[in-house]
Amino acid sequence: MRRLTPFVIALVAPGLTAAPALAEIVPLPDVVSAITARVAKGGGVTIAEKSSSRLQALPASDRMVYSAGFSVQVKGRLQLGRGGVIGSDISRRITLNSSLAGQAARDVAAAGDKHVASLIPQTSWHRWISTKGWLYGSGNLFTATLPEGKSWARVKRAAGPDAAYGDLLVNIFEPATLKAFITEKNRKGRGHLATGPTGKKEWQLMYAGVLTFAEMFKLSPTFRAAANGELPDADRGRHLNWAVFVGKDGLPLRVVSFWEVREKVRFFTDVTVTDYIGWSNRAAVAPPPAGEVSSSAGPANLPEADDTIDMLAARPPLG
Structure with missing residues (x-):
């Protein structure tokens, strides 16, 4: 593993405060045991997530090359159980970062890029549920494929984490991922004060590193599912920077992933x-009401580009 790049450390931990005296009196938690016990106990956790992405977009004409950006907001909950995340229920919305980005997306969609076209309807809230072996979706992506009176699409067979991962590429609740990431080699210091998810300063311990996509694909079932079970040779060497912050109890406070594609014909960062x-002892994720569900092969005439990692499958922009 390589160390986390200074860029990513600065990006994810701006509130770090050196606190050697505090570090001396706070014993280091057994993170693997704490998370393993929490998973075995079941229940769930509420999450709030933000992604920031940039991509190069070339319109059909030669008048301009756009650099377009968008952000993703996610809120929801994970259900924990034997083996890790056994269910997830999230709401997700894309925001194009400017009117120029919106125009770029429309230009590229009109030129035939269906992956970019799939971003546009997701500027309204969509809800995704994965539980009991199925992924369900509701929102504008599916409106044209659903019969009257149905508001949910049963999209595909899927594991419990599926709805919640694909923007974030690190599932710290997977046993193999947890043990690979939480090691002495990856621990950064002995703790620090930083602003936590609640907005208050609290003690945190940081683990960080870098893995290639090929290494993540081999290690993590969640990563393999997010990549739709395939990893082209051109993407195997890409680097995933990651960081995990835990509290005094050893449970995660924040998880971060960063990756990029920088090529002549493709540019993407996330x-x-x-x-x-918020942790809860009762957090079962239920499927949508059966009367509101219809089977669906996916969005009408569009790829199922519902996560940022799906942009790897996008063809080079049209020029």
């Missing part, structure tokens, strides 16, 4: 920050 803001 940083995702997920805060864990």
Whole structure:
């Protein structure tokens, strides 16, 4: 593993405060045991997530090359159980960062880029649920595919984490991922004071590192599912920067992932920050009411580009 880049440390931990005296009196938690016990106990956790992405967009004409940006807001909850996340229920919305970005998206969509076209309807809130072996979606992406009276699409077979991962690419509740990430080698210092998810200063311990996409694909079932089970050779060497912040009890406060594509014909960057803001002993994720659900092959005439990692599948912009 390589160390986390200074850029990413500055981005995700601006509130770090050196506190050697505090570090001396706060014993280091056994993070693996704490998270493993929390997963075994079941229940769930509420999450709040923000992603920031940039992509190069070329309109059909030669009049201009746009650099377009968008952000993603996620709120919802995870259900924990044997093996990790067994259900997730999230609401998700994309915001194009400027009128220029909006125009860029429309230009590229009109030129035939269906992945970018799929971003436009997601500027309204969508809800995603993965539970009991299925992924369900509700929102403008599916409106044209649903019969009258139905508001939910049963999209595909999927594991419990599916709805909540794809912007964030690190599932710290997976046993293999947890043990690979939370090691002495990856621990950064002995703790510090920083602003936590609640907005208050609190003691935090940071773990961080870098893995290639190929390493993540081998390690993490959640990563493999987010990549739709395939990882082209061109993407195997891409780097995923990650950071995990835990509190005194060893439970995660914040998880961060950052990755990028910088090529002549493709440009994309993504940083995702997920805060864990409330633990509960009862947090079952239920499927949508059966009477509101219809089977769906996905968005009408569009790829299922419902996560930022799906942008890897996008073809180079049209010029």
